[in-house]
Amino acid sequence: MLDADIEQLRQLSTTIKDVGTKIDEIDVRTTGDAISVALPGCDIGSRCATAGEYIEGAWLRVAWRLASMSTLITSCADNYAMTDQQFEQQLASLTFGTSGADR
Numbered sequence: 001m002l003d004a005d006i007e008q009l010r011q012l013s014t015t016i017k018d019v020g021t022k023i024d025e026i027d028v029r030t031t032g033d034a035i036s037v038a039l040p041g042c043d044i045g046s047r048c049a050t051a052g053e054y055i056e057g058a059w060l061r062v063a064w065r066l067a068s069m070s071t072l073i074t075s076c077a078d079n080y081a082m083t084d085q086q087f088e089q090q091l092a093s094l095t096f097g098t099s100g101a102d103r
Contacts, residue, residue, distance in 0.1 A: 004080055004084070006077050006080055006081050006084075009073055009074075009076060009077035010077050012073055013071075013077065016066050016069055016073065017066070017067060019066055020064075020066030020070065021063070023059050023062055023063040023066065024059070026056070027056070028052045028056040028059065029049070029056050031052060032049045032051060032052020032053070032055075033052065035048040035049070036049050
């Protein structure tokens with residue numbers, strides 16, 4: 001009634017949650033750690049391992065933020081739906097009619 005597409009909001013929330021899940025599945029550390037094994041005694045391996053840890057941590061924070069955003073959008077959709085229903089009920093309780101008796 002208030003002209004918002006609640007289903008689109010829910011779909012957006014699901015899409016954002018799915019993207020966050022995919023980002024959370026990115027594994028950078030395994031590759032970075034493998035370089036240390038492939039190049040024993042070389043500083044490059046330990047630095048790649050450290051960089052992998054930092055990069056994976058950054059991706060994890062992005063995934064958490066997307067999960068939070070998804071939760072907020074779902075909450076907004078739920079609240080909007082409730083508000084829309086309450087608004088419709090309030091309007092329905094008003095008696096608007098065309099005859100003089102309804103005034």
